Amino acid sequence: MNVVSNKWIGQRTIRPDGADKVTGRAAYAADATMPGMIWGKILRSPHPHARIRSIDTSKAEALPGVKAVVTAKDIVDFPVDTPVPLGIQDMRWMCRNVMAREKALFHGHPVAAVAATTEEIAAEACRLIEVDYEVLPWVIEIEDAIRPDAPILHDFLRFEGRPSNIAGKLEHRLGDVEAGFAEADVVIERSFATRPVHQGYIEPHACLVSVAPDGKTTIWSSSQGQFMVRAMTSLLTGIPQSDIRAIPAEIGGGFGGKTIIYLEPVAVMLSKKSGRPVKMVMTREEVMRATGPTSASRSTVKIGARRDGRIVAAQGTFYLQAGALPGSPIRGAAGCAFAPYDIPNVHSVGYDVVSNRSKVAAYRAPGAPIGAYAVECVLDELAEALGMDPLELRLKNAARQGTKAAHGPVYPRIGFAETIEAALAHPHYKAPLGKRQGRGVACGFWFNAGGESSAQVNVTEDGNVVVTTGHPDIGGSRASIANITAELLGIDYRRVSVLIGDTATIGYSNLTGGSRVLFASATVVTQSVEKVITQLRERAAKIWGIDPDAVKWEDGQALPAGDNAGRFPPLTLKQLAAKASETGGPIGAGVQLNTTGAEGGFATHICDVEVDPELGIVRVVRYTAFQDAGRAIHPGYVEGQMQGGVAQGIGWALSEEYVYDRQGRVDNASFLDYRMPVCSDLPMIDTVIIEVPNPKHPQGVRGVGEVPIVPPLAAISNAVYNALGRRFYSLPMSPPKVLATLEGAAA
Amino acid sequence: MAKLHVSTTINGEPVEFLCSPQQSMLEVLRNTLGLTGTKEGCGTGDCGACSITLDGRLVCSCLMLAAEAEGREIGTIEGMAQGDRLHPLQRKFLELAALQCGICTPGVLVAAKALLDRNPDPTETEVRYWLAGNLCRCTGYDKIVRAVLETAAEMREEAAR
Numbered sequence: 001m002n003v004v005s006n007k008w009i010g011q012r013t014i015r016p017d018g019a020d021k022v023t024g025r026a027a028y029a030a031d032a033t034m035p036g037m038i039w040g041k042i043l044r045s046p047h048p049h050a051r052i053r054s055i056d057t058s059k060a061e062a063l064p065g066v067k068a069v070v071t072a073k074d075i076v077d078f079p080v081d082t083p084v085p086l087g088i089q090d091m092r093w094m095c096r097n098v099m100a101r102e103k104a105l106f107h108g109h110p111v112a113a114v115a116a117t118t119e120e121i122a123a124e125a126c127r128l129i130e131v132d133y134e135v136l137p138w139v140i141e142i143e144d145a146i147r148p149d150a151p152i153l154h155d156f157l158r159f160e161g162r163p164s165n166i167a168g169k170l171e172h173r174l175g176d177v178e179a180g181f182a183e184a185d186v187v188i189e190r191s192f193a194t195r196p197v198h199q200g201y202i203e204p205h206a207c208l209v210s211v212a213p214d215g216k217t218t219i220w221s222s223s224q225g226q227f228m229v230r231a232m233t234s235l236l237t238g239i240p241q242s243d244i245r246a247i248p249a250e251i252g253g254g255f256g257g258k259t260i261i262y263l264e265p266v267a268v269m270l271s272k273k274s275g276r277p278v279k280m281v282m283t284r285e286e287v288m289r290a291t292g293p294t295s296a297s298r299s300t301v302k303i304g305a306r307r308d309g310r311i312v313a314a315q316g317t318f319y320l321q322a323g324a325l326p327g328s329p330i331r332g333a334a335g336c337a338f339a340p341y342d343i344p345n346v347h348s349v350g351y352d353v354v355s356n357r358s359k360v361a362a363y364r365a366p367g368a369p370i371g372a373y374a375v376e377c378v379l380d381e382l383a384e385a386l387g388m389d390p391l392e393l394r395l396k397n398a399a400r401q402g403t404k405a406a407h408g409p410v411y412p413r414i415g416f417a418e419t420i421e422a423a424l425a426h427p428h429y430k431a432p433l434g435k436r437q438g439r440g441v442a443c444g445f446w447f448n449a450g451g452e453s454s455a456q457v458n459v460t461e462d463g464n465v466v467v468t469t470g471h472p473d474i475g476g477s478r479a480s481i482a483n484i485t486a487e488l489l490g491i492d493y494r495r496v497s498v499l500i501g502d503t504a505t506i507g508y509s510n511l512t513g514g515s516r517v518l519f520a521s522a523t524v525v526t527q528s529v530e531k532v533i534t535q536l537r538e539r540a541a542k543i544w545g546i547d548p549d550a551v552k553w554e555d556g557q558a559l560p561a562g563d564n565a566g567r568f569p570p571l572t573l574k575q576l577a578a579k580a581s582e583t584g585g586p587i588g589a590g591v592q593l594n595t596t597g598a599e600g601g602f603a604t605h606i607c608d609v610e611v612d613p614e615l616g617i618v619r620v621v622r623y624t625a626f627q628d629a630g631r632a633i634h635p636g637y638v639e640g641q642m643q644g645g646v647a648q649g650i651g652w653a654l655s656e657e658y659v660y661d662r663q664g665r666v667d668n669a670s671f672l673d674y675r676m677p678v679c680s681d682l683p684m685i686d687t688v689i690i691e692v693p694n695p696k697h698p699q700g701v702r703g704v705g706e707v708p709i710v711p712p713l714a715a716i717s718n719a720v721y722n723a724l725g726r727r728f729y730s731l732p733m734s735p736p737k738v739l740a741t742l743e744g745a746a747a
Numbered sequence: 748m749a750k751l752h753v754s755t756t757i758n759g760e761p762v763e764f765l766c767s768p769q770q771s772m773l774e775v776l777r778n779t780l781g782l783t784g785t786k787e788g789c790g791t792g793d794c795g796a797c798s799i800t801l802d803g804r805l806v807c808s809c810l811m812l813a814a815e816a817e818g819r820e821i822g823t824i825e826g827m828a829q830g831d832r833l834h835p836l837q838r839k840f841l842e843l844a845a846l847q848c849g850i851c852t853p854g855v856l857v858a859a860k861a862l863l864d865r866n867p868d869p870t871e872t873e874v875r876y877w878l879a880g881n882l883c884r885c886t887g888y889d890k891i892v893r894a895v896l897e898t899a900a901e902m903r904e905e906a907a908r
Contacts, residue, residue, distance in 0.1 A: 012842070012844065014841050014842070015841065015844070017849070018840075018841040018846075019833070019841070021846055021849030021852050022833065022837040022840050022841060022846070022849075022852055022853075022856060023784065023824065023825070023827070023828055023833070023837065024782075024783070024784015024785070024823070024824035024825050024853045025784065026849055027783070028786070028850060030777075030783075030786075030787065031777075031783040199884075200882075200884045201848070201850075201884055202786070202788040202794055202796055202848075202850045202851050202882055202883070202884055203786070203788065203848070203850040204787070204788070250848075250849065250850075251848060252786070252788075252848050252849070252850025252851075253847075253848040253850060253884050253885055254848075255884070281787075283790060284788065284789040284790060284791065284793075284794075474847070474848055475847040475848065475885060476844065476847060634844075636843065636844030636890070637844055637847070639844070639889075639890075640844055640847050640885065640886055640890060643886060643887035643889045643890070644847065644884070644885045644886050644887050645887075646887055647884075647886075647887030647888070648884070648887075670789065670791055670793060671788070671789045671791070671793035671794050671882060672791065672793045676882060676884065677887075677888075678878075678879045678880075678881075678882060679874075679875045679876075679878040679879050679881065679883075679888045679891070679892065680872075680875040680876045680878075680879040681879075682875075682887060682888055682889075684871075684889050684892070684893075685887050685889045
């Protein structure tokens with residue numbers, strides 16, 4: 001840790017983008033316009049599964065005002081037999097997701113697109129496109145998709161030698177589970193189900209694209225990574241990356257759902273064909289039908305312990321719904337499920353199952369809440385069977401420094417046990433409960449991530465600082481970067497501007513996702529600032545005619561040190577900036593790195609619920625989240641991540657779910673019928689930040705964004721059991737389900 | 748169809764525009780008048796991102812026809828700060844980190860101001876039910892509710908002075 005003074009790190013400073021966001025100035029994807037701009041619209045499949053025999057666009061093209069029509073023929077095809085990985089995605093699936101090729105694979109799957117002078121004409125032209133479909137049998141739910149007689153989505157997928165909807169399998173093994181279970185005094189095995197839930201960002205996907213006659217392409221869009229937008233658009237349109245400038249608009253929420261693209265390559269081809277800038281904005285209904293969500297799941301978890309509470313074996317099987325194309329987050333489910341615990345024998349398996357619904361996108365700690373839901377509910381039953389306090393059981397088995405996790409790593413210093421100890425000691429855990437109230441606890445883990453990051457730190461001529469990084473700021477990361485820069489330079493944070501560069505102005509930076517942004521960007525910003533400080537010391541040394549090693553940087557100024565101490569008056573950043581030209585030119589430095597050392601994040605949650613037996617409504621009445629943040633650079637935004645993740649977890653547990661009708665269509669594709677928590681549904685969400693610094697980061701940062709959504713599903717389930725004496729093994733615990741269960745119990 | 752001519756007042760200033768009969772106020776604000784601070788999250792009146800005031804009353808501009816603005820007074824997020832002086836709610840949202848991505852923030856601020864204009868001393872429950880029409884997916888509402896309550900307390904103190 002090279003931070004000694006902590007004048008700004010840990011302070012609740014005002015975010016650099018704040019004034020823009022409270023006054024309506026901040027420009028999001030749909031807020032931009034260009035001269036000559038026209039509007040793009042997508043025609044979507046009315047069938048959940050259908051072969052596309054032909055598409056006739058002639059009538060649409062003849063409609064006055066229509067400037068271009070695009071189909072799959074205009075998008076680069078990646079044949080299914082050759083993988084083309086890009087990050088965690090595969091372009092074989094991306095090209096088929098942005099525009100249906102051989103088949104429409106879900107209701108809402110894009111089949112064609114139109115650009116016209118108005119939105120109305122574009123919509124009218126979509127209606128004039130004639131698609132000849134051969135309607136095919138379809139399948140949506142996991143249990144239906146893995147039946148031997150299920151309709152097969154993809155002829156090229158084989159599992160265990162046969163055509164199958166199982167697109168992949170991932171397995172983690174540690175020790176010998178059979179031998180482990182033989183040692184156990186108590187074994188609990190249960191099965192669980194969760195429904196698909198949407199990321200629920202309030203800003204629909206949107207983009208504004210211009211392709212000039214020379215092929216130079218500008219993309220203004222909202223995403224979790226402008227470099228991802230550039231790379232995927234390049235691959236899908238054939239335009240070289242160097243000709244594409246992807247500008248990150250302010251992003252109105254993503255939660256993983258904007259780590260892939262939907263509109264950009266389509267808009268590029270429409271712009272290329274029409275010669276006009278093209279704007280595309282999804283409706284909420286399109287967002288709900290054709291983007292995200294995350295997987296539904298079917299899980300079975302078995303855990304065995306000795307009478308003293310020591311867990312000796314654990315086994316988990318997790319089936320996750322991928323949607324129309326392979327790629328569900330089985331790694332998060334199977335990998336994170338048992339990761340908080342020191343268990344000698346583990347076997348964890350995930351299956352990736354395709355079916356006729358929209359392809360899943362990442363959603364906050366992808367897969368991890370599904371795994372933790374099953375494991376943490378089984379642990380609750382195990383604690384009950386052993387007569388142990390559920391937190392004491394977890395503390396006894398908590399992973400610590402040196403624990404070997406089934407998914408691979410041996411943990412360095414982690415703060416997991418500290419989160420449980422803090423929960424045990426917290427007044428919430430001992431507070432009396434009211435009538436029909438119950439308390440539950442659960443823990444959670446997320447891998448966190450490092451990866452590629454770039455930064456440029458420039459000193460302005462008037463002695464202030466501009467920092468540019470390459471990750472879209474989704475939850476306040478600019479504020480944290482300002483704190484760190486101000487701390488290291490010893491200047492007021494208000495003298496630091498923090499910007500997100502576009503693909504032409506900053507070096508490659510990986511996605512905003514995986515709780516990696518502050519870990520990675522703080523690393524490259526720190527190294528850039530250190531280089532700037534070296535330059536400042538050299539400039540001062542030159543002015544004073546002494547050796548740079550005899551100059552130290554302190555409190556925003558250069559001071560002569562050692563034998564020279566006191567020989568010259570200090571030189572401030574402003575003074576050095578003013579003399580920059582004569583001492584060697586502009587002052588600034590950039591660093592580009594593939595960062596490593598992002599260690600896992602851990603949390604423990606306590607939840608109190610109250611159940612209304614007349615209406616079946618479960619209300620969360622008190623919630624406290626404990627999390628090891630490593631170092632909270634801006635505590636307000638760390639708390640914000642914790643509170644937001646908990647609220648999303650509450651929605652997943654109690655009210656959110658995709659409902660399909662008998663034609664295989666999403667039946668609740670609106671914010672009215674897809675019920676995310678609103679302000680009156682929730683209590684205050686209390687947070688306790690624990691700081692066990694990450695030894696592999698200059699400020700000790702661990703990712704904080706994902707972990708908070710991992711424990712709530714089980715914490716709430718366990719609290720409902722505590723209130724009612726009945727366990728639910730599927731989510732959401734919505735009023736109809738709770739009521740049916742209570743009435744069933746009474747009958 | 749011929750366009751309609753509408754004369755209205757937006758944030759205290761006289762404004763004229765042409766619109767088609769079916770156009771929403773939201774569409775005209777954003778696409779005709781360039782007032783993009785008002786956001787579209789759903790277009791069906793379920794998320795509150797497009798909240799504005801119509802003669803002081805809180806409405807979803809996506810559910811209002813632009814032609815209805817004739818002779819009325821409209822308030823949007825762009826009219827909330829006075830010059831470079833932020834409204835106390837805007838200041839408090841920044842101080843308390845009551846926003847993350849910020850897309851719901853204009854609507855939440857317009858709605859919160861409409862509440863405090865009516866009820867300078869709301870309880871937490873009143874704030875939560877008043878803002879129940881404004882979806883926020885980032886914050887879990889905690890810091891938003893605290894910011895509204897703290898602003899109300901400060902504005903009452905200010906008024907008592």
